[in-house]
Amino acid sequence: MTTGLRYVYAVCRPFGTPLQAQLRGVGGAPPALLHHHGLVAVVSTVPEADFCEEALKAHLEDLDWLAATARAHEGVVDALTTVTTPLPLRLATVFRDDSAVRMMIEAREEDFRRLLDRLHGRVEWGVKVYLEPEPEPAEPEPAAAARPASGRDYLRRRREHSHAQEEKWQRAERFAHSLHERLAERAEDVRMHPPQNSALSGAPGRNVLNAAYLVPRAHSEEFVELVDRTKDEAPGIRVELTGPWAAYSFSGEESGAGTGGGPGAEASVESGEGR
Numbered sequence: 720m721t722t723g724l725r726y727v728y729a730v731c732r733p734f735g736t737p738l739q740a741q742l743r744g745v746g747g748a749p750p751a752l753l754h755h756h757g758l759v760a761v762v763s764t765v766p767e768a769d770f771c772e773e774a775l776k777a778h779l780e781d782l783d784w785l786a787a788t789a790r791a792h793e794g795v796v797d798a799l800t801t802v803t804t805p806l807p808l809r810l811a812t813v814f815r816d817d818s819a820v821r822m823m824i825e826a827r828e829e830d831f832r833r834l835l836d837r838l839h840g841r842v843e844w845g846v847k848v849y850l851e852p853e854p855e856p857a858e859p860e861p862a863a864a865a866r867p868a869s870g871r872d873y874l875r876r877r878r879e880h881s882h883a884q885e886e887k888w889q890r891a892e893r894f895a896h897s898l899h900e901r902l903a904e905r906a907e908d909v910r911m912h913p914p915q916n917s918a919l920s921g922a923p924g925r926n927v928l929n930a931a932y933l934v935p936r937a938h939s940e941e942f943v944e945l946v947d948r949t950k951d952e953a954p955g956i957r958v959e960l961t962g963p964w965a966a967y968s969f970s971g972e973e974s975g976a977g978t979g980g981g982p983g984a985e986a987s988v989e990s991g992e993g994r
Contacts (some may be wrong), residue, residue, distance in 0.1 A: 838970075
């Protein structure tokens with residue numbers, strides 16, 4: 720017989736609207752609501768064989784497994800944002816049973832209530848700024864034109880190219896700094912995430928800004944319009960907006976389930992097993 724652990728997606732206050740009947744979480748299990756001390760933990764049952772400490776260490780090396788788990792985790796949290804303000808927990812937070820989940824709620828009850836009060840009616844928007852990669856030349860230069868006349872000429876070309884690249888980078892940084900200041904004025908809080916590695920994220924160009932902004936839901940339209948107005952301000956620079964998300968970056972957790980949304984930070988798996 721396969722034993723199961725309790726996977727916790729988020730904590731929220733009680734809400735009256737039911738979740739979608741077809742909603743499925745990690746491993747295809749439907750989420751359930753565990754009420755305790757006036758709070759609700761959104762949970763599902765996952766196989767212990769996949770979520771015990773040893774198994775999680777092995778899964779950390781399996782990017783496909785991590786991506787699928789993170790998508791399912793985010794799917795449940797996204798569904799919660801349509802009916803309440805959820806406080807997302809870390810990816811792969813698991814406990815032995817419902818009793819251990821209740822103990823966790825009691826231990827963190829004060830923090831949960833404080834954070835839920837702070838996040839009520841607010842959403843997270845992610846903004847990234849990229850320096851676009853240089854376009855490929857349409858046709859290769861003739862060999863004679865491409866070959867430097869001398870070593871000195873070669874070094875001059877190298878210096879000129881390096882100087883041009885540095886100027887582009889500085890221009891992108893100035894643009895990102897200016898945009899961030901404008902957005903921060905319209906946000907209640909900000910989290911700066913490390914720039915994403917394009918080799919890992921698959922996004923073209925160099926990531927200059929990777930930030931999350933906590934914005935009142937009622938002011939989100941103004942925030943989005945501001946970002947949209949900046950997208951054509953600087954040629955060669957790309958601005959990407961994602962959201963609205965549950966406030967992953969402001970939940971008090973060190974990292975979220977980030978596969979492409981509010982979680983600008985990369986996902987990490989930590990077991991919270993109550994043993």
